Amino acid sequence: MGATLKTSILTLGIFVLLATLGQSEPMEDEVPMTKLTQNMGAPTLKFFYCYQCGYRKMYEQYAEIIQQKYPFISMEGSNYEPPGMSMFLSRLIGFVKMFLILCILAGVNIFEYINQPRPSWWTWCTDNKIYACMMLFFLSNIIEVQLVQSGAFEILLNDVPVWSKLETGRIPQPAELFQIIDNHMRFDSKLEYNNGFAK
Numbered sequence: 001m002g003a004t005l006k007t008s009i010l011t012l013g014i015f016v017l018l019a020t021l022g023q024s025e026p027m028e029d030e031v032p033m034t035k036l037t038q039n040m041g042a043p044t045l046k047f048f049y050c051y052q053c054g055y056r057k058m059y060e061q062y063a064e065i066i067q068q069k070y071p072f073i074s075m076e077g078s079n080y081e082p083p084g085m086s087m088f089l090s091r092l093i094g095f096v097k098m099f100l101i102l103c104i105l106a107g108v109n110i111f112e113y114i115n116q117p118r119p120s121w122w123t124w125c126t127d128n129k130i131y132a133c134m135m136l137f138f139l140s141n142i143i144e145v146q147l148v149q150s151g152a153f154e155i156l157l158n159d160v161p162v163w164s165k166l167e168t169g170r171i172p173q174p175a176e177l178f179q180i181i182d183n184h185m186r187f188d189s190k191l192e193y194n195n196g197f198a199k
Contacts, residue, residue: 043073043185048080048154052145055153058171065174070181080152090147097140101133157184 045066049055059077066073081087103110104125111118125132153165155177162180163172172180 043070044158045073045075045181046156046159047075047077048152048156049077050150050152051079052149053151055171058153062174062177066177066181069178073181080150080154082148082150086147090144093140093144093147097136100136104129104132104136155180157181160184 047059047062049059056077063075063077067075102108107126109118109122109126111122125136151165153163153171154161155163155172157180162184163177165171
């Protein structure tokens with residue numbers, strides 16, 4: 001009965017791991033895209049920020065001051081996804097972590113399934129379940145966050161990049177951003193200006 005339970009838990013863990021790795025859900029499902037205005041045909045300013053770096057609050061502050069100066073601009077903000085391999089590794093580590101925690105809690109010796117002797121560290125983990133699970137959880141979380149922490153604060157106006165923290169190494173000052181917006185709007189003949197701005 002015990003062996004059947006261990007086999008069931010191991011099979012369930014492998015199934016969950018494979019099923020989740022096959023999913024291609026974007027990060028925006030976890031960090032929903034925020035839209036301040038829905039003006040169709042209006043200029044659109046898009047922000048792609050590092051959510052793990054705490055830049056969402058910075059985006060909201062910038063969005064507020066930009067909306068005061070340019071109320072006709074449509075604003076969008078969403079999480080900047082790091083390169084595919086970093087995101088894949090982060091998700092893989094997350095699923096392996098959950099799988100190992102399940103095996104530790106159930107006392108499953110995963111090494112017997114690959115015909116290897118049980119290492120002493122795995123024996124320690126199964127003997128000290130709470131400490132092992134907590135240590136595994138926190139250490140893997142640190143690695144996951146490091147993999148997806150891009151440090152990005154990218155700004156696009158009508159899908160044209162106007163600022164990149166990844167390239168400049170810093171976030172623009174509000175006055176710099178206002179100047180960039182004014183310059184791009186001045187040379188874009190397709191945009192309609194109002195509230196005293198020249199066409």
